[in-house]
Amino acid sequence: ILEQRRLKLARQFLHVKDVLVKQHQRALRDSTAKRSHIQQTLRLAEKNRNTILQRLVEQCAQEVARCKEVARQQQLKNQEEIDRRRADLERRQRATAARRAKLLTVPKSRIFSNEMTIPPTREEAAVIIQTHWRFRQLSKAIKTYRSFGISVHTIENMSFHDTVGLLQNPAVIQANGKLLQKARKASPLTCGAKKYKNPSRVFLSAYMIVSHTKEILADIGHHERKLLTSAKIMLRELEQWFNEINDEPNKIHVNHLLSFLSAWDTYYNDFNTWKSKDSEKLASNLIAHYVELEKLWNTVKTQANAETEWRMNIVQQQEEIRRKIRNLGGDETISKLERVLRRLKEKLPNESGNETD
Structure with a gap:
């Protein structure tokens, strides 16, 4: 009987030992698999992080090169203008x-004579020919x-679709561009004339603003009223100048030309102000979207596989939004985005602290 009990206890001991060994092996395999998965996730996260950093470095390098090129081009333009x-x-x-040297060689009696005519110098003759x-x-x-x-009358009698x-x-765009260019060159105030961006499209938009106001200006505010007024004045000055040319086609009619160019400058500035207001509104919406993505990442970054499932997608969307923001408002709007992000980062820890309390 004792021998049977001894053998039974030995078998139980071996069974327990075998179970413990199998459990240990199973735990070791699970631990190895988890460690391998964690290491793989860390490697993938590190790869994604390096990819993002490399992309940011390339973008910064491109931006620095672009700024240097813009500064160089501006310096060249300034130097050309000075020269x-x-x-x-x-x-x-x-x-x-x-001319003074020629006058010094003319007798005083001829200077005060009505029949005196002094031929123009070479430079003066060149100016006359150029004019x-x-x-x-x-x-x-x-x-x-x-x-x-x-004309305003013609556009008013056309449908919106036909006008567009x-x-x-x-x-039409090419003809208008040449008209504006030649008018500016024929003006005696060409020196120091500012540069225009898309002048033809901005100018032709005045017809749409005046003749189809409701379709173009949905909300009439201060900037819209100012733009509408300056557009009407500019087109009126243009048609008055054209009417003077009809009456006397052999003259430039400098006074009317200057009035038109002055009205054109005013309208161009008002148009850019109005456009920048819309651009600011769109930029604000993009900044809000960027901030929402930042909040989303702050919410999901503690989840498992956040780096692989969320990070790259969010970063790509934010980079695209940042590019659009820069195109709309330049460095100033990007600085505004950075300020908003700094305030957000200062606020998020406080919110998490309040929740834990």
């Missing part, structure tokens, strides 16, 4: 000195533009 003005001033001084040439070019540009029959089709016609 042009210096050459123009020197040319005028030479013309004045030459005549610019007048001819301006006349051609006016004739080409007016051949399309565009007419004003988006490449030939």
Whole structure:
């Protein structure tokens, strides 16, 4: 009996020992699998993090290169403008000195004589020829533009769809661009004229604003009323200038030309102000979307596989939004985004602290 009990206890001991060994082996396999999964997740997260950092480094390098190129181009433009003005001033001084030298050789009796005529200097003759040439070019540009029959009265009697089709016609846009260019060159105030961005499209938009106000200006506020007024004044000055040219086609009619160019400058500034207001609104919406994505990441980043399932998608969306924000408002809008993000990061720890309390 004792031997049987001893054998039974031995078998039980071996069974328990075998079970413990199997449990240990199973736990070891599970631990190894978990460790392998964690290491794989960490490697993937590190790879994603390096990819993001590399992309940010490349974007920063491209941005720095772009800023340097813009600064270089601006420096070249400024230097060209300085050289042009210096050459123009020197040319005028030479013309004045030459004319003064000619006057010094003329007897006083001839100076006060009504029959006295002093031939122009070479520089003065060049100015006269250039003025005549610019007048001819301006006349051609006016004739080409007016051949399309565009006026406030005509546009008012057209449907919105037909108006859009007419004003988006490449030939109309080109003709208007030449008209604005030749008008500015024919003006005596060409020196220091500012640069325009998409002048033809901005100018032709005035017809839409005046004739189809409800379709273009949905909400009439201060900027919209100011834009509508300046558009009406500019188109009125243009048509008055055209009417004067009809009456006397051999003259530029400088006073009416200057009035039109002044009204055009005012309208252009008002248009950009109105457009920037809409751009600011759109940029604010994009910033709000960017912040929502940042809050989403702050919520899910503690979850398992957050780096692999969430991080890359959120980063890509934020990069696309950041690019759109930069295109809308430039560095100033990007700075606004950074300020909003700093305030958000300062706020989030406080909120989590309150929840834990």
